[in-house]
Amino acid sequence: MxxxxxxxxxxxxxxxxxxxxxxxxxxxxxxxxxxxxxxxxxxxxxxxxxxxxxxxxxxxxxxxxxxxxxxxxxxxxNDTLKSKQKEELKGKMKDLIKEIQAVGLDPQELFAEAMEEAAEDDRD
Amino acid sequence: MxxxxxxxxxxxxxxxxxxxxxxxxxxxxxxxxxxxxxxxxxxxxxxxxxxxxxxxxxxxxxxxxxxxxxxxxxxxxNDTLKSKQKEELKGKMKDLIKEIQAVGLDPQELFAEAMEEAAEDDRD
Amino acid sequence: MxxxxxxxxxxxxxxxxxxxxxxxxxxxxxxxxxxxxxxxxxxxxxxxxxxxxxxxxxxxxxxxxxxxxxxxxxxxxNDTLKSKQKEELKGKMKDLIKEIQAVGLDPQELFAEAMEEAAEDDRD
Amino acid sequence: MxxxxxxxxxxxxxxxxxxxxxxxxxxxxxxxxxxxxxxxxxxxxxxxxxxxxxxxxxxxxxxxxxxxxxxxxxxxxNDTLKSKQKEELKGKMKDLIKEIQAVGLDPQELFAEAMEEAAEDDRD
DNA sequence: GTGGTCTAGACCACA
DNA sequence: GTGGTCTAGACCACG
CATH class of the missing domain: 1.10.10.10 (Winged helix-like DNA-binding domain superfamily/Winged helix DNA-binding domain)
Known part of the structure; x- marks a missing residue:
């Protein structure tokens, strides 16, 4: 460990x-x-x-x-920890989305593909 | 500038x-x-x-x-640059998705909410 | 207990x-x-x-x-204890007052607000 | 210094x-x-x-x-710092007030005396 | 035994 | 030059 x-x-x-x-x-x-x-x-x-x-x-x-x-x-x-964590991750996601949009790509498309690949990695 | x-x-x-x-x-x-x-x-x-x-x-x-x-x-x-950039961003997205799943949250839901908020930020 | x-x-x-x-x-x-x-x-x-x-x-x-x-x-x-305790608390109060004055705030105002809030807490 | x-x-x-x-x-x-x-x-x-x-x-x-x-x-x-600081000090004041009340003393009286003494210290 | 603070000295990334 | 991290080893307060 x-x-x-x-x-x-x-x-x-x-x-x-x-x-x-x-x-x-x-x-x-x-x-x-x-x-x-x-x-x-x-x-x-x-x-x-x-x-x-x-x-x-x-x-x-x-x-x-x-x-x-x-x-x-x-x-x-602490029950509030989970929601705090969620906000933090949502913030990261928002930043990434903005970065993607800044170079003229489609966040929705990239997200879909990334989900696909993440699922594949899991099967290994 | x-x-x-x-x-x-x-x-x-x-x-x-x-x-x-x-x-x-x-x-x-x-x-x-x-x-x-x-x-x-x-x-x-x-x-x-x-x-x-x-x-x-x-x-x-x-x-x-x-x-x-x-x-x-x-x-x-920049022919190859765009696809390289896309792979890089997709990699980041995949990492974030895994991080979200690791704490038991739903990436799809967070993505949707983040898109919403990003759109709001743009309107300002 | x-x-x-x-x-x-x-x-x-x-x-x-x-x-x-x-x-x-x-x-x-x-x-x-x-x-x-x-x-x-x-x-x-x-x-x-x-x-x-x-x-x-x-x-x-x-x-x-x-x-x-x-x-x-x-x-x-506990004859002398009470007055000793009082001096101790007064000392704490004096330190706090000085701290408040050091950052340019008004001790009287803060004290009044804190009394208010303490009373509210008691009602819970 | x-x-x-x-x-x-x-x-x-x-x-x-x-x-x-x-x-x-x-x-x-x-x-x-x-x-x-x-x-x-x-x-x-x-x-x-x-x-x-x-x-x-x-x-x-x-x-x-x-x-x-x-x-x-x-x-x-950061404009919010001052209000943050004020809340912090008010919290300290509230704690002290509760401590005073817990031993059966009068916060108002102690505060007045402490203000007096703090003013004296300043004149030194 | 535990955590908390401090010193001394090193190495790295950055401007 | 700057800040940030890490190691090694010490000492203290606490249980």
Missing amino acids: DFIDYLDSRPIYQQIADRYKQLILTGVMEPDEQLPSVRKLAMELSTNPNTVQRAYAALEREGYVYSVKGRGNFVRA | DFIDYLDSRPIYQQIADRYKQLILTGVMEPDEQLPSVRKLAMELSTNPNTVQRAYAALEREGYVYSVKGRGNFVRA | DFIDYLDSRPIYQQIADRYKQLILTGVMEPDEQLPSVRKLAMELSTNPNTVQRAYAALEREGYVYSVKGRGNFVRA | DFIDYLDSRPIYQQIADRYKQLILTGVMEPDEQLPSVRKLAMELSTNPNTVQRAYAALEREGYVYSVKGRGNFVRA
Whole structure:
């Protein structure tokens, strides 16, 4: 379970944060469930504790997690997270649509083709 | 014609490169047309020549322009560029679709809503 | 009677101490009344005895209780406590007023609005 | 101009951030004015560049500042900052009022006395 | 044991 | 020169 990709352009701390956001939003991790300790996760990913700490701090700032000194980090039960996430993704989609329109292509067509290809990838 | 936005999170050289990609792909700049010289454009944008240089290098590396030593930079014939650009955007769309599916949302629904909002933004 | 809130940003030992300060100052606990034993309270709150110990130490240090070796912890006569507490709160208020003035806002106005909102919260 | 107080319980990076928030909100620093570079400020305060970096990152996250790679950090022109700040301070005031009421004291009286004392401090 | 902060020093991308 | 990320190692507060 080593989800750091050094070829990924995102910084490591953000890859970690994004990974846990996904685990939380998809319900793989349940409210009040404890995240691995900073040091332990750092060992597992063979990265530096500071880097994990930074990821956890970001998760706490954005409301995905609450942290109790001396005890650990825990998943926050927050119903608003999903809608927040949806708005964020919709924003990304809007940006992409505008980029497509700016070069004179048809977003609808590209979307349809991309859906097709994504489905194919899934079958692999 | 000052298209640098310091509040934009993209680095400056990329804003410049992106701007010229768009001008080329939309046909505003025609094949073999000459781009402004590095120094001149740097003056116009009141930025560092190194930055313009980096933008032009990116454009050349991605096949949008060709450079002739001692003469300048020129737009490459854009036959293949359009399809290449389309593939690139389709790739981005596919990544976004996968990200949406990963958190259990419906890409079709989000796409429709984003199209709606993009149209609204245009009307402003 | 479980007054620990893990979402509260204050450390647990302080939540416990604050709770007892309030009980003492409001007269719910009377002078020379005995506090629960460290072990018993730790059980009740399902927390670590060290934590309760630290809370009691803080209470003793600040003069709210006195401890008798081998017997337990007892509420101190609260004659002087009230005025001490008042000075402490007045100090906090003064700091906040200065902070408000430092950014050019009007403390009187903010105070009035905050009183209003606090009253509203109470009605819920 | 050394505004770090090692006796202050707030972490250093936050003292720095708070200081600049105040400078920005009071208009001492104007929109698009450049903040000292990370390294330079670290020297001035004889602290570590990482610590300053952390302060600047917080300022950017909270919308007080924008950062341009290779150029520096600049004050953001944001009209909503003042109202945001006001809400934050009102929240603090509300918390304090509730704390005062919890021990059975009169907020209005304490506020008046604190205002008095704050005025006296100013005359020194 | 836990998280949070800080220092020192390195490397990278960018202008 | 600028900001941003990462490592290594230390210290503190908390449970």
